[in-house]
Amino acid sequence: MALPRLLVRALHRAAAAAAPAAPDFNSFVTRTNTCGELRAAHVGQKVTLYGWVQYQRQGLFLVLRDFQGLTQVIIPQDEKMPTGDIEVKAETAEILNSCKKLPFEIKDFIKKSEALRMQYRYLDLRSSRLQWALRLRSRVVMRMREYLCNLHGFVDVETPTLFKRTPGGAKEFLVPSREAGKFYSLPQSPQQFKQLLMVGGLDRYFQVARCYRDEGSRPDRQPEFTQIDIEMSFIDQAGIQRLIEGLLQHSWPEERGSIVTPFPSMTYEEALAEYGTDKPDTRFGMKIVDVSEVLRGSNIHFVQNALSYPHGSIRAICIPQGVRYLTNKDLGSLKESAKSQFNQEIMEIICRPDGSLKSLLTKFLSEKEQSELIQALNMQEGDVVLLAAGEHKQVCSALGALRLLSANLLEAAGLALRDPTAFHFLWVVDFPLFFPKAENPTELESAHHPFTAPHPSDVSLLYSDPTKVRSQHYDLVLNGNEVGGGSIRIHSAEQQRFVLEKVLKEDSEVLSHLIEALEFGAPPHGGIALGLDRLISLIVDAPSIRDVIAFPKSFRGRDLMGNAPDYVTPEELEPYHIQVSWPLEEKEAKKN
Amino acid sequence: MALPRLLVRALHRAAAAAAPAAPDFNSFVTRTNTCGELRAAHVGQKVTLYGWVQYQRQGLFLVLRDFQGLTQVIIPQDEKMPTGDIEVKAETAEILNSCKKLPFEIKDFIKKSEALRMQYRYLDLRSSRLQWALRLRSRVVMRMREYLCNLHGFVDVETPTLFKRTPGGAKEFLVPSREAGKFYSLPQSPQQFKQLLMVGGLDRYFQVARCYRDEGSRPDRQPEFTQIDIEMSFIDQAGIQRLIEGLLQHSWPEERGSIVTPFPSMTYEEALAEYGTDKPDTRFGMKIVDVSEVLRGSNIHFVQNALSYPHGSIRAICIPQGVRYLTNKDLGSLKESAKSQFNQEIMEIICRPDGSLKSLLTKFLSEKEQSELIQALNMQEGDVVLLAAGEHKQVCSALGALRLLSANLLEAAGLALRDPTAFHFLWVVDFPLFFPKAENPTELESAHHPFTAPHPSDVSLLYSDPTKVRSQHYDLVLNGNEVGGGSIRIHSAEQQRFVLEKVLKEDSEVLSHLIEALEFGAPPHGGIALGLDRLISLIVDAPSIRDVIAFPKSFRGRDLMGNAPDYVTPEELEPYHIQVSWPLEEKEAKKN
Secondary structure (H helix, E strand, O other): OEEEEEEEEOOOOOOOOOOOOOOOOOOOOOOOOOOOOOOHHHOOOEEEOOEEEEEEEOOOEEEEEEOOEEEEEEOOOOOOOOOOOOEEEEEEEEEOOOEOOOOOOOOOOOOOOHHHHHHOHHHHOOOHHHHHHHHHHHHHHHHHHHHHHHHOOOEEOOOOOOEOOOOOOOOOEEEEOOOOOEEEEEOOOOHHHHHHHHHOOOOEEEEEEEEEOOOOOOOOOOOEEEEEEEEEEOOOHHHHHHHHHHHHHHHOOHHHOOOOOOOOEEEHHHHHHHHOOOOOOOOOOOOOEEOHHHHOOOOOHHHHHHHOOOOEEEEEEEEOOHHHHOOHHHHHHHHHHHHHHHOOOOEEEEEOOOOOEEOOOHHHOOHHHHHHHHHHHOOOOOOEEEEEEEEHHHHHHHHHHHHHHHHHHHHHOOOOOOOOOOOOEEEEEOOEOEEEOOOOOOOEEEOOOOOEOEOHHHOOHHHHOHHHOEEOEEEEEEOOEEEEEEEEEOOOHHHHHHHHHHHOOOOHHHHHHHHHHHHEOOOOEEEEEEEHHHHHHHHOOOOOHHHHOOOOOOOOOOEOOOOEOEEOOHHHHHHHOEEEOOOHHHHHHHHO | OEEEEEEEEOOOOOOOOOOOOOOOOOOOOOOOOOOOOOOHHHOOOEEEOOEEEEEEEOOOEEEEEEOOEEEEEEOOOOOOOOOOOOEEEEEEEEEOOOEOOOOOOOOOOOOOOHHHHHHOHHHHOOOHHHHHHHHHHHHHHHHHHHHHHHHOOOEEOOOOOOEOOOOOOOOOEEEEOOOOOEEEEEOOOOHHHHHHHHHOOOOEEEEEEEEEOOOOOOOOOOOEEEEEEEEEEOOOHHHHHHHHHHHHHHHOOHHHOOOOOOOOEEEHHHHHHHHOOOOOOOOOOOOOEEOHHHHOOOOOHHHHHHHOOOOEEEEEEEEOOHHHHOOHHHHHHHHHHHHHHHOOOOEEEEEOOOOOEEOOOHHHOOHHHHHHHHHHOOOOOOOEEEEEEEEHHHHHHHHHHHHHHHHHHHHHOOOOOOOOOOOOEEEEEOOEOEEEOOOOOOOEEEOOOOOEOEOHHHOOHHHHOHHHOEEOEEEEEEOOEEEEEEEEEOOOHHHHHHHHHHHOOOOHHHHHHHHHHHHEOOOOEEEEEEEHHHHHHHHOOOOOHHHHOOOOOOOOOOEOOOOEOEEOOHHHHHHHOEEEOOOHHHHHHHHO
16 A cells, blocks of 8 residues: 655657546545556656555566556666556655455456455455446446436435335344334335335335345345335336336446347247246247147147147257257256256257257157158257147246256357347236235235236226236346336225235235325326346346445355354343244253 | 316417426326426417316316426316416316325425324325425435536445444344344444445445434434445545535535535534534524633632632623513523533623623622623623533533523524524534543543544554544534534554554454454545435424435334334244243233
């Protein structure tokens, strides 16, 4: 750490460059320039730099580092001439602090374990990778704010994070209060508040909202995370979509190219049928193809069996050049994965160099059927097809998972499948409003949340056949990741009460304040939330959301730097009227 | 709630007004104008408005309200002509939702209890008062962001709110984790993180930070609140002050006039001596005057007694026109208050219409002494002087409190003392670094927090006489309210360890990560935090910070709308390994 008062030394002189309209990093301090700023145009000027000593050699020269870059500083001796247009000749230099041996060097190419990086997070933050990610994040959010507030009249409203447990809010952290037995809850989103703001006539709300979710140990999830939270009155689905497209276009960082709007849109049914998921990665093909009709006439037992059920279906994906890029072990693991995760058998068909098919199936298929299959799947020589028969949703989900696994395998083997600089946004719409509960399919649960409005065309079905009702929910997908979701909300108290009490069989009492609010002239309204951590991690191409969060928790929810969570004394628990129920073995251990 | 498709009706035609560079409130929706927008220039245009029906009369006309204003809508009958330049002739109108009888009318002049307003907060939010406050708050914060990010290169970094208990953090809420006995803590400020960001080379950090403080029931405090949190590397006290002055000037709302910079500055000692507080209200005079020297020669026992002590002092304030504006009861209550709050006797001196003094003291004072007293206090006919003798700090504190109480009494009685539109900012500097602990004056505690750096001139005193060390802490005061505070921090690990271990006798182990960080080349750094809720409440002249928070808690920390905190079931506590320790009487009640 040094503060050299320095003189820029001339190698050759050049005209002063035009100053860019950048922020002034040197206001309020005695610094004249950052370490990334000096150019030939500054030759001859006196400058004051602050930074960390990155290298130094025998008291002859040193390289000073800050968040913007590196500058070489000569400690005047003889007239030595290193490379580079500029070097700074030290007039005075002051050491402001010393530095003990670092646990790892601040260089991007030095490999270090994530646990070590998280323990010394303040050192990892000095890396150009994290500096870039955090500064880009700040910049993107600022431009989002400008778009929403300055251009479109949104009001940034802060909503409480100490609230009460929502029904079924099993993933909400609790905060004991000083009233015995009473707890606050840290909400998973400002959902209720944003709707109440619309009832309150705020018209257009947004917030960069801190949200909380206690999921125990989950890789790449954080107990606290951030969403861009938006709600508007008198808006429809298309309006929200245009808003978000404009928002992303406006805030997109220049160094990541530009994005094209409007984003394509796909129904939930289409996404499931073609990609086997509600968050399709549309950067590559290998779509799921329905071959039920091709095989319907064949004399294959499992095919006939599958098609005899109401939702029976035969589907397949075609892996381009699978013969070349996938090993037998790869194919085995793909089939194994479908079996273990989806209980789905997979049949394999290979297109030989001569164009003929190799498979256990071929002997049951006529030449016409084989040729129709090749055509339906657009099979080329060397391609591998994975085929599944069974219930529609199961078949699609299994093939969707295999599609992604094979893409990873192909890329690992050297096939350039997905453009790493491409950003494919996609709207997924027309979700079902309700799903049957996994544990008891005769009961229904909300596909998203109970405030989602039914699709206008399906309102009457709500009262006759709620399973058939599509919702006005929409998801925003980027490169196969869900980066946002929202809906038009129910604004009729009567409809909201019907959904809660009659369809979901829930006790509406805990939401009585919200239902009552709808009775007081609630405007039609809708909104969306973007997952900021995920979005930024995709923009900077980071492997984890932990790489775009300044002080992330480990996947066990621990802060490895400060050691949180931690034990507290029984006295500290007293004002909150709680005590620890030690698990039996720890209790025993304490006794002894 | 109605959506009328309407035709603006001509009363007289006018040229189209130039569009202001305001945000577009009508983007993405089918609205063409808000209800506050239509002017004579719009005559003849077709418009679509959305809003709430404020009045309606016999199906003849209605007044539509939204966040921007009111517009009169005529339901065409005959050619009726009400006042106003514009009325909208309804072509179609659609009722989007109905409204049951409101618990109170949405009119600012209707008085309602705060409990009722908080229970129906979403209705209170419709008031023009709250709409203005929340929208102004959003606008001010946006301009602060523009100033910090766009003009001065700050990085908006989000820091965790699930952290671990800080030593002595008795006011921190606890959050049980799934590890038995381990708790997160909701921090009172991002203090540690902001310093670690400087160690991490972020250079200039800011955040609109949610902070938490569990103080039980306190009027006009909130369990969660917001601060504008700032930290900079390589900065000194003057630099931070200029930054904040620029920030406030840049973000100051036009409708509240403008503010003058630089702000005046006062040392802690001066503030205490002249105003009896570290947050002087400098909008009016009535300063505390030292009359020790005037009275030193007098033969008054309590005066002589006070002056015989090392910190003994005789001080007074002069209440202008106190004879006219203060009743005997007022004067009695002022003296009573000094007695009960500060154990301080107060002597009263009245300046008669003829300029002579009336007081129990006068018979002990020579004419010269009386005249010197009149001069020192600048007494005019009809003024009332309150005089106190005793220990310096106690005398000043008591008179400081009386100064504010008398100002309120004078104003209540009709004297215009403080300009309600004036904003008097003030820096208070040179605080002591440590105070003796109230419960044990031989031990020291930090006046602010243990990371505050000593004043550069007093560093050597740290090791010899720490009570004499001034700090590099600074408070920002507005109209007698503390609206911000910060300091230059200790950046030497050795000095930080000395302060924690040797001066404060604290266990530095819990802060080992911070001290270790200082060892890794921490730059000199400092920062500040502005209390946003308080600042905005002063700007909009609201009686409470609850009036600038969308969903505030009651002074008991309760959300009266959603009923938080609330009971949870023992099953919900199970994953967190805690159980409620019911107070004895409630336990007994449960048994029976």
